[in-house]
Amino acid sequence: xxxxVGIAGSVADQSYNRMLLKFIATHFSDLIDLEILDIDDVPMxxxxxxxxxxxxxxxxxxxxTQADGVIIATPEHNHTIxxxxxxxxxxxxxxxxxxxxxxxxIVGASYYDQGxxxxxxxxxxxxxxxxxDAIVMPxxxxxxGDVKTAFDDHNNLKDDRTVGFLKETxxxxxxxxxxxxxxxDKADEGWKKEDLxxxxxxxxxxxxxxxxxxxxxxxxxxxxxxAEGSDYVKLDRGVxxxxxxxxxxxxxxxxxxxxxDNNQFLYYNHTMDVKDMLAGRTPGSAGNPMADCHPKAxxxxxxxxxxxxxxxxxxxxxxxxxxxxxxxxxxxxxxAMHDDQGGYRGINEFVLDLxxxxxxxxxxxxxxxxxxxxxxxxxxxxxxxxAAAEKAKPDDVSGASADTEKPAxxxxxxxVSGASAxxxxxxxxxxxxxxxxVSGASAKD
Amino acid sequence: xxxxxxxxxxxSDNSTNRKLLQYMQxxxxxxxxxxxxxxxxxxxxxxxxxxxxxxxxxxxxxxxEAADGVIISTPEYDxSAPAVLxxxxxxxxxxxxxxxxxxxxxxxxxxxxxxxxxxxxxLRQILDSPExxxxxxxxxxxxxxxxxxxxxxxxxLVDEQKTAKxxxxxxxxxxxxxxxxxxxxAHAATAQEVRDLDWDNL
Numbered sequence: 001x002x003x004x005v006g007i008a009g010s011v012a013d014q015s016y017n018r019m020l021l022k023f024i025a026t027h028f029s030d031l032i033d034l035e036i037l038d039i040d041d042v043p044m045x046x047x048x049x050x051x052x053x054x055x056x057x058x059x060x061x062x063x064x065t066q067a068d069g070v071i072i073a074t075p076e077h078n079h080t081i082x083x084x085x086x087x088x089x090x091x092x093x094x095x096x097x098x099x100x101x102x103x104x105x106i107v108g109a110s111y112y113d114q115g116x117x118x119x120x121x122x123x124x125x126x127x128x129x130x131x132x133d134a135i136v137m138p139x140x141x142x143x144x145g146d147v148k149t150a151f152d153d154h155n156n157l158k159d160d161r162t163v164g165f166l167k168e169t170x171x172x173x174x175x176x177x178x179x180x181x182x183x184x185d186k187a188d189e190g191w192k193k194e195d196l197x198x199x200x201x202x203x204x205x206x207x208x209x210x211x212x213x214x215x216x217x218x219x220x221x222x223x224x225x226x227a228e229g230s231d232y233v234k235l236d237r238g239v240x241x242x243x244x245x246x247x248x249x250x251x252x253x254x255x256x257x258x259x260x261d262n263n264q265f266l267y268y269n270h271t272m273d274v275k276d277m278l279a280g281r282t283p284g285s286a287g288n289p290m291a292d293c294h295p296k297a298x299x300x301x302x303x304x305x306x307x308x309x310x311x312x313x314x315x316x317x318x319x320x321x322x323x324x325x326x327x328x329x330x331x332x333x334x335x336a337m338h339d340d341q342g343g344y345r346g347i348n349e350f351v352l353d354l355x356x357x358x359x360x361x362x363x364x365x366x367x368x369x370x371x372x373x374x375x376x377x378x379x380x381x382x383x384x385x386x387a388a389a390e391k392a393k394p395d396d397v398s399g400a401s402a403d404t405e406k407p408a409x410x411x412x413x414x415x416v417s418g419a420s421a422x423x424x425x426x427x428x429x430x431x432x433x434x435x436x437x438v439s440g441a442s443a444k445d
Numbered sequence: 446x447x448x449x450x451x452x453x454x455x456x457s458d459n460s461t462n463r464k465l466l467q468y469m470q471x472x473x474x475x476x477x478x479x480x481x482x483x484x485x486x487x488x489x490x491x492x493x494x495x496x497x498x499x500x501x502x503x504x505x506x507x508x509x510e511a512a513d514g515v516i517i518s519t520p521e522y523d524x525s526a527p528a529v530l531x532x533x534x535x536x537x538x539x540x541x542x543x544x545x546x547x548x549x550x551x552x553x554x555x556x557x558x559x560x561x562x563x564x565x566x567x568l569r570q571i572l573d574s575p576e577x578x579x580x581x582x583x584x585x586x587x588x589x590x591x592x593x594x595x596x597x598x599x600x601x602l603v604d605e606q607k608t609a610k611x612x613x614x615x616x617x618x619x620x621x622x623x624x625x626x627x628x629x630x631a632h633a634a635t636a637q638e639v640r641d642l643d644w645d646n647l
Contacts, residue, residue, distance in 0.1 A: 012492040044489055045528050048458035077490075079574040080525075080567065083532030084489050090522050122525065122567065129524035 002174055005067040006036045007060075009074040009085030009123075016109045016147040017073035019155055024071065024107075027156070027163070028170050034071065037063055044083075045090035052095040055341070060088065061098045062342050066312030069103040069177040070134070076110050076119035086126070093131035100133040101187075103180040105173045107142040107166075109150070115143030137176045140169045191307035196299060198264040198289035205262055209287070216287025254352035255279055261346045263290045263306060278330050279321075279351045309336040310344045321351075329354040447477040447513040447619060454519035454530040454553070454568075456485035461554040461592035462518040468600055469516070473615055479516070482508065490535035502536040506543040514548035514622045515579070521555050521564035526571065538576035542639045546632050548625045549579040550618045552587040552611075554595070560588030576639060580628065582621045585614050 006025065008018035018036065025034040041056040051057060064070060074081050092099055106123055108116030120141060127134040142165070144150055144157075152158050157166070201207060206220045213219060220226070227233055230241050240248070249256060249269045255278055258267040265288050274280040285293060294302055308314050317334040324330055335348040362368060451466040463481070470479040488499060498506075509515055519526050537543055551568055553561030565586060572579040587610065589595055595602060602608045 010492075011489055013494065044456065044487075044532065045522075046456045046485070048456070077535050078531075078538055078571045078577055080531065080571050082490065083528045083535055084491070086523075086525070086531055087489070087528035090528050093523055118570070122570070125563070125567075126523045126525050132523050 001031075001033050002068045002177055003066070004032050004034045004069045004071055004177075005063050006034050006071045006073065007039060007085070007088070008036065009039075009072060009082050009119075011040050011082075011084040015075070016111075016144075016151075017075050017107075019151060020107060020109050020144060020147075021071065021073050023151075023155060023157055024166070024170065028167065031167075031170055031174060035063070035067075039084060039088050042084070042088050042091065045087045045094070047094065050095065052091060057091045057096075058341070060092065061096050062312070064092070064098040064102065067102075068181060069105070069173065070099065071105045071107060071173070072123065074106065074108040074116055074119045074123050076108065076114065076116040079118045080122045081119045081126070085123075089126060089132060093129070093133075097131065097133065099127070101180075101184050102134050103137065103173070103177040104134040105137045105140070105169070105176075107144070107169075109144035109147040111147055113145045115145035115147075117141075117143055135180050137173055140172055142166060142169050190311065191300075191304045194263065194303040194306045194310070196263050196289060196291035196294070196302060196306075198262050198291075200262055202260060202262045204260060205264070211264060211287050211289055212292065213287065214284035217283070220287060252350075254350045255281075257281065257347075257349040257351075259290055259347045259349065261310070261344055264288070265290055265293055278324070278328075278353060279332065305334060306347070309334060309347060312336070312344075324353075327355060329358070447622060448511070449477055449479045449514050449516055450482050450509050450512040451479050451516040451518070452482045452484060452530075452533070454484070454517055455527055456483075456529045457520075460520065461556070461589070461595065462520055464596055464600060465552065465554050465589060465592070466516065466518050468596065468602060469611070469615070471600070476615070476619065480508070480512075484529055484533040487529075487533055487536060490532050490539070492539070496540050498536060498539055498541055502533075503541065505533070506537055506541045509537070509543040509547065512547075514550065514618065515544070516550045516552065516618075517568065519551065519553045519561055519564045519568050521553065521559070521561040524563045525567040526564045530568070531571065534571055534577065538574075542576060542578075542636070544572065544577045544579040545636050545639055546625070546629065547579050548618070548622045549581045550585070550614070550621075551581065552589070552614075554589040554592035556591065556593055558590040560590035560592075562586070562588055575642060578635065578639060580621075580625045582618055585617060587611055587614055 006021040008015050008021050010017050021034070021036050024032075025036060028034075037060060039056075039060070042060070043051055043054070043056070072085070074085060077083075089099075104127060106120050106127075108120050110116040110119075120143065124136050126132065127136050144162070150157055150159070150162070157163050198211060206224055209216060209219050209223065221228065228242050230243060232239055232241055233245060250271045252269060256267075256269045257265065257279075259265050265285060267286060268281045270281070270283060274282050290302065290306075291299060305317050308317060315336045319332045319334070321330045321332050330351065330353055333350050335350070337345045337348050339345050358369075451470065453460060453463045453466060455462055466479070466481055470481065473479065482505060484505075487501060517530075519530055522528070534544075549572055551565050551572075553565050555561045565588070569581055571577065572581050589607065595604065595607070597603050602611070
């Protein structure tokens with residue numbers, strides 16, 4: 001399902017635009033996964049006091065970068081958008097540009113008839129400026145006027161035609177997001193910059209050692225005076241000795257590998273000889289740059305996977321790696337790891353055989369496997385075509401021939417847009433009021 | 446002598462818009478008294494339920510109210526006026542209305558060649574909204590492009606053509622202020638209308 005973020009362009013305590021986004025998030029949760037982002041903590045933009053690296057701006061930067069698309073709900077103040085929303089956009093177009101190329105939809109609610117029409121037009125102009133460079137969906141204006149009477153006691157939109165039109169608009173936006181992002185994917189060459197030789201360093205890199213050395217672990221431990229044996233380590237949440245930590249990790253029912261954000265392979269839970277492992281590793285490999293652990297032909301694929309995890313396109317990349325006979329179904333999982341601030345910190349790779357789990361489940365529920373006649377990909381042996389053909393045996397650190405195809409979830413395109421075909425563009429539920437001389441009405445949110 | 450408030454449309458420490466207004470302050474000292482007004486440091490407008498406006502804003506409103514006219518020099522961020530200027534105008538139209546029928550001259554300076562053309566159009570639209578309702582001098586853009594190169598070391602405009610244009614526009618603005626004084630037949634009604642405008646009870 002598409003991962004979208006929503007920004008309500010108001011920092012007022014009571015905001016109908018936030019209410020509108022919440023309605024969209026809950027009411028259309030079958031179409032989109034919409035997370036609503038707060039902008040209350042974002043300071044006023046000031047080019048002489050750069051706070052791009054502050055938590056509030058970085059939070060938005062990360063969430064927007066990782067999202068497939070963005071929805072902005074704007075009020076209208078004085079014929080334009082709010083200063084608080086404009087300030088956010090200025091931060092996001094100063095030193096960083098997370099909205100660049102991002103599919104974006106504008107909606108808006110206002111107290112008066114106009115439903116934020118001028119603010120929306122103005123916002124469109126702002127978003128299309130070169131520093132922002134968002135790809136705003138054309139047409140499909142959703143203007144919610146007379147907003148104080150638009151919601152019922154449960155914060156649901158009352159008018160069915162309005163909901164129908166909104167659904168149609170959201171449906172079109174999901175299509176728009178897919179089209180724009182497929183264009184972006186073709187253009188995105190960022191993965192080529194993934195350095196699997198680990199030339200750089202990150203704050204945890206142990207410097208001055210030969211990463212290729214067989215005794216890298218011993219050298220690194222000595223250099224850092226690493227805790228070992230009966231030394232205690234404080235964890236979140238608990239305290240263990242290093243021995244206990246090892247017993248714990250070594251008894252995990254899967255093979256674990258840790259690669260850091262510098263693409264350096266730092267650790268695996270060493271319980272078996274290489275020939276008995278599902279994805280073979282040797283004690284000498286720990287400390288190696290990831291490039292050492294892959295055949296050359298597989299490098300671009302690995303770069304693409306790492307890039308997807310680093311940029312948040314996906315947090316979990318799954319890859320079946322067959323080739324060990326029909327009694328095993330080996331899965332390689334690449335889970336992105338993040339620090340408390342949400343920054344990318346590397347890959348937790350875990351490899352396991354799913355067959356014992358499947359067999360157990362079938363036995364204990366009295367079921368058998370059967371082919372799904374409607375399945376597009378063969379459910380059982382899916383993915384065998386690529387991985388198997390390309391290489392004889394699975395390599396070290398990662399499933400080398402990681403298919404570049406994006407994992408999982410291709411949301412079925414659905415009925416959305418057909419649904420309530422022609423709610424007309426005017427979404428105002430009530431009959432127009434008398435427009436008095438004030439008319440223009442830049443209704444405050 | 447006319448008294449003008451000149452709003453620096455940015456919170457930046459180094460602003461060529463501030464420089465431009467400082468130049469005007471000096472250059473037109475014989476014609477008008479120009480006081481620069483900074484908008485840095487106001488809280489983010491959040492439409493407080495208690496309708497309280499910060500003291501700094503009421504001070505600004507009083508000065509604007511007392512002035513014969515207002516000059517605003519705006520930078521352009523993202524094809525529009527900066528958030529910090531929009532924020533000041535939001536406060537200055539929240540249950541106070543110092544701009545109603547106030548003559549306003551819009552100018553702007555930018556590093557690039559366009560000289561804030563789009564920000565000025567945006568600002569015009571904002572100042573024309575129901576709770577601001579300023580009297581904006583029509584058809585009188587002053588766009589100062591390449592503003593980093595526009596001033597000499599004493600802060601004077603280098604380009605003679607630009608200077609002549611600004612002289613003309615400033616004289617026009619003084620005339621516009623006079624004319625506007627005669628455009629006050631509807632002022633009482635307009636002011637009342639704006640005071641009565643209550644978005645909470647539409």
